[in-house]
Amino acid sequence: MRFDILSIFPEMFPFLIDYGIVGRAVESGKIQINVANIRDFGEGPHLMTDDRPFGGGDGMVMKPEPIFRTLESIPRVEGERKVILLTPQGQRFNQSMARSLCKLQQIILVCGRYEGVDERIRSRYVDMEVSIGDYILTGGELPAMIIVEAVSRLISGILGGATSNCEESFEDCLLEYPQYTRPRVFQGDDVPPILLSGDHEKIRLWRRAQSIKRTLEKRPDLLERANLSERDKSILEELKQKKV
Ligand code: ADE
Numbered sequence: 001m002r003f004d005i006l007s008i009f010p011e012m013f014p015f016l017i018d019y020g021i022v023g024r025a026v027e028s029g030k031i032q033i034n035v036a037n038i039r040d041f042g043e044g045p046h047l048m049t050d051d052r053p054f055g056g057g058d059g060m061v062m063k064p065e066p067i068f069r070t071l072e073s074i075p076r077v078e079g080e081r082k083v084i085l086l087t088p089q090g091q092r093f094n095q096s097m098a099r100s101l102c103k104l105q106q107i108i109l110v111c112g113r114y115e116g117v118d119e120r121i122r123s124r125y126v127d128m129e130v131s132i133g134d135y136i137l138t139g140g141e142l143p144a145m146i147i148v149e150a151v152s153r154l155i156s157g158i159l160g161g162a163t164s165n166c167e168e169s170f171e172d173c174l175l176e177y178p179q180y181t182r183p184r185v186f187q188g189d190d191v192p193p194i195l196l197s198g199d200h201e202k203i204r205l206w207r208r209a210q211s212i213k214r215t216l217e218k219r220p221d222l223l224e225r226a227n228l229s230e231r232d233k234s235i236l237e238e239l240k241q242k243k244v
Helices: 013-017 020-026 064-073 095-101 119-125 141-152 200-218 230-243
Strands: 002-007 033-039 081-092 105-109 128-131
Touching: 002 141, 013 020, 013 064, 013 095, 020 033, 020 200, 020 230, 033 064, 064 105, 064 119, 081 141, 105 119, 119 230, 128 141, 128 200, 128 230, 200 230
Parallel strands: 002 033, 002 105, 081 105, 081 128
Antiparallel strands: none
């Protein structure tokens, strides 16, 4: 998987590329991240990347030619690729989008700035517009990093444990169960005894029930889409009765 990030602030990305899971994946060659500086392809002697909007109005718009030339400079990887524009107008990013993006061979992330990018870039070259949430940031750089991180960690072999990425929150629309580690007693608060029982089936059932309980308490909206067994449903009913 190769990520190409188009930005006028390439200096923002070493933090993403050099640390943590993404850093390790880059180091081991499982993913490649290339940051292309749109300013290198700017217009005129001052390498301009933005200009005033036609029709007037506040702010600046990113010019189409520098973005086009940066896109053209990016080598094509064999396989499926998508050009994604980060914008608050896009489709909302979530775990299931991360899952479908992780099947691609190349993801090109265009980071907009200012009042946006010239509409002709969006209409001619962008396959998908993505937003990370209903709030306005000053640019697409942080959203691009979030997407690279969420997608990279799904690529097989990047996470440590074999099952750790399929058991996580949101994969089946349930939140994760509570986790404990040593010490057994922290400030008088003991670890639930079942976790020390060594009975793996009991532990699995307890964790499932805890996931359902947490989801009901914190994100009941997720339960409508959750994949629940008959047993899960009866746990949920019981929890709902207790609540009222
Ligand atoms: N650019 C500015 N705000 C954004 C958001 N919420 N998501 C994606 N790109 C953005």
